[in-house]
Amino acid sequence: MKKASHKTIRNDIILVLSLLLIASIGLFYLFVLRDTGDTVKVTIGGENYGTYSLSKDIAKDIISGKNNEHHNLLIIKNGKVYIKSASCPDGLCVKHKPIFRDGESIVCLPNQVVVTISQNPKDNIVDAIA
Amino acid sequence: MKYKPKLVAFVGICTALAMILAYIEVLLPPLFPAIPGIKMGLPNIIILFLLYKRGPFFAAIVSVIRIVLISMLFGNMISFLYSIAGGILSLLIMILLRRLRCFSTVGVSVAGGVAHNIGQILMAMLLLETAELGFYLVVLIITGTISGILIGLCSAILIKRIPENILKI
Numbered sequence: 001m002k003k004a005s006h007k008t009i010r011n012d013i014i015l016v017l018s019l020l021l022i023a024s025i026g027l028f029y030l031f032v033l034r035d036t037g038d039t040v041k042v043t044i045g046g047e048n049y050g051t052y053s054l055s056k057d058i059a060k061d062i063i064s065g066k067n068n069e070h071h072n073l074l075i076i077k078n079g080k081v082y083i084k085s086a087s088c089p090d091g092l093c094v095k096h097k098p099i100f101r102d103g104e105s106i107v108c109l110p111n112q113v114v115v116t117i118s119q120n121p122k123d124n125i126v127d128a129i130a
Numbered sequence: 131m132k133y134k135p136k137l138v139a140f141v142g143i144c145t146a147l148a149m150i151l152a153y154i155e156v157l158l159p160p161l162f163p164a165i166p167g168i169k170m171g172l173p174n175i176i177i178l179f180l181l182y183k184r185g186p187f188f189a190a191i192v193s194v195i196r197i198v199l200i201s202m203l204f205g206n207m208i209s210f211l212y213s214i215a216g217g218i219l220s221l222l223i224m225i226l227l228r229r230l231r232c233f234s235t236v237g238v239s240v241a242g243g244v245a246h247n248i249g250q251i252l253m254a255m256l257l258l259e260t261a262e263l264g265f266y267l268v269v270l271i272i273t274g275t276i277s278g279i280l281i282g283l284c285s286a287i288l289i290k291r292i293p294e295n296i297l298k299i
Contacts, residue, residue: 016240046259
């Protein structure tokens with residue numbers, strides 16, 4: 001076994017630092033440059049489910065699955081969105097912190113539900129469901 | 131290729147090791163408690179070890195068998211698609227970087243870890259038909275780098291310490 005030379009270790013450090021640099025540029029973009037959004041868009045498996053206003057407090061159960069067997073309880077409160085409860089086994093979407101910035105999203109992979117915040121919606125902000 | 135029982139047994143043991151590491155990983159306290167769902171990638175220790183000691187063929191075969199078996203035992207079709215996307219992308223990147231020989235085990239592991247996460251994000255974009263997973267990508271690059279360093283260090287110790295003669299097939 002050849003011992004790791006200084007050159008390979010130097011390359012490793014360059015790789016790690018460049019990855020962290022890319023990530024920190026991304027974080028800076030995500031947390032500093034982006035404004036608060038105003039609409040909440042819900043899609044299931046890529047298909048539009050509904051659009052809600054971020055300024056109005058609501059609680060909406062998102063029903064998904066072939067036989068409507070899955071649900072994610074979406075809460076919009078004080079301009080922030082979170083999932084209160086869900087039928088998915090891992091519950092990652094429930095543990096996700098509340099979102100409010102433009103472009104932020106909560107994804108529930110088992111139920112294929114994506115909740116995204118946007119700022120200037122192309123379609124009108126009429127509640128598609130109610 | 132001639133049928134070699136020893137070879138089959140060796141692949142079997144390595145696959146079992148990789149699977150048990152995937153199980154242990156779930157039992158361990160999370161490396162990043164603030165972000166749920168992030169795993170360290172302990173099975174990658176075995177894959178890296180094989181990549182260095184037995185070449186890309188063994189690493190690839192153990193990785194693919196492990197993903198298929200774990201998905202059949204504990205997962206479903208969707209979890210299989212995510213695992214296989216991450217697994218294959220990370221495998222390709224690690225084999226490539228190993229060939230280049232300009233990175234140590236840690237570098238290869240970091241690239242593999244980040245590639246695994248990027249593969250899963252790409253699959254998520256494909257399945258959910260959304261491109262707005264940028265936040266996850268950033269977080270996963272950071273966590274992939276940190277866990278890649280740890281996994282790389284572990285693998286380096288194994289590669290150094292495990293004697294060549296017990297791996298004779």
